[in-house]
Amino acid sequence: MSLTPDHSVILLAEDRADDVFIIRKAFAQAGFPGSLFVVKDGEQAIGYLKGETPYDNRVEYPLPSLLLLDLNMPRKNGFEVLQWIRQQPELFALRVVVLTSSEARPDVNLAYELGAQSFLTKPADFENFVELGEFIKGFWLQFNQTVAAPGRK
């Protein structure tokens, strides 16, 4: 399994189809340069990051540099995914941005405690989603540096 993160690849873990639709559309409008892969629950997110079937082909399903993570998802929720990620030393370079409709204060802190790099509340309208898409593209894809896990290509 190749562990080389692809700088232009984002993995979106989101169970709500309408949110996925809006995010895809907003990112396209923001001129997103890379690919956006979508998983629909926490277990799928972990499966994708592990490179398990059906995600075992890293050419087809490249390792992302950024994970956009919803918190309320079936099977495994966002916190459980965060907990799993921090137990994988080879995923140290994966940046995790929580994107949720929750504004509960304890959720914010717990997400940071579990190793999320950022906590975002889903914007209320499409314009703001596009704006957020531009900032994610600019900050995380353009300026932020990524590296591969040691000993890997």
Place this chain on the structure above:
Amino acid sequence: MNRSFGILLAEDDENDVLLLKHAFNGAQVQNPLYTTRDGEETIDYLSGTGVFADRNEYPLPTLLILDLKMPKRTGMDVLQWLRKQPVLNCLPVVILSSSGHRHDIERAYRLGANAFVVKPSSNEERGELARYIKGFWLQFNQPPLVCTEGFEVAQKLHAEVDAPGCFL
């Protein structure tokens, strides 16, 4: 965006401080920018000791922009110290380094840096970075409670949630 949220810039190079201030002004960043000139001063600021004891004058920042090569204690030392502090440990940190050595990026990420940016070399690029820091970190990102509600509230909630602590 809450304009009272401050940014702490830990940078020993006077010139780099000026350039970044200029870029932030250009991007119309309204948030106050505080600066420290070495690692020790940065730790003093964050822990609110010595000359930084007055939190009204030197409030906890909502974002730390941290240079790596600094006198007394390095950026890595500051990061390592910060992540071990109760309550304060979740403060978002963007490393701003003159080099993008693979080894530095890996070490910074393993020590808990949120992001790692190589210092832009042109005014144009610096302006762009300022705009994205403003948009992403100051406008959209929700900082941890300690930044928004202060140390005591965050500490109380921290105890209730029984959180495991960042990067322990």
